[in-house]
Each structure stands twice: as C-alpha cells, then as structure tokens.
Amino acid sequence: MKVIFDGEGIFVEYEEKTVKVGNDKLIHKKESYTRLWWKLKEAVKGKKVRIVVYEIE
Numbered sequence: 001m002k003v004i005f006d007g008e009g010i011f012v013e014y015e016e017k018t019v020k021v022g023n024d025k026l027i028h029k030k031e032s033y034t035r036l037w038w039k040l041k042e043a044v045k046g047k048k049v050r051i052v053v054y055e056i057e
Contacts, residue, residue, distance in 0.1 A: 001050075005040055011037040
C-alpha cells in the first residue's frame with residue numbers, strides 16, 4: 001500500500017437553520033463541500049482504496 005492522499009481538516013461544512021412557517025417548524029440543512037473534499041475525490045478517483053477517518057478535537 002502507498003499513501004495517495006494525506007489531509008486534515010473539514011471535508012464538508014454543515015449548517016442547520018430552523019424556520020417557523022405558521023405553526024410548523026422546518027429544518028433547513030445545508031452541506032457544502034470544501035476544497036479538501038475535492039482534493040480527496042481527485043486523489044481516489046478510479047482507484048481501489050481503503051479510507052479510515054479519525055475525528056480530531
């Protein structure tokens with residue numbers, strides 16, 4: 001095995017907003033892919049890979 005990608009950071013930015021419509025509450029969810037996501041996608045495109053993800057605090 002060889003390393004084809006080594007990156008650290010936020011891959012997908014996630015945002016939720018609660019909006020009140022009449023008597024109901026709706027949750028709007030938004031996901032935005034970051035530059036790091038696109039670099040990973042290009043690195044693994046067409047390759048058989050194993051991806052392991054660790055949460056960093």
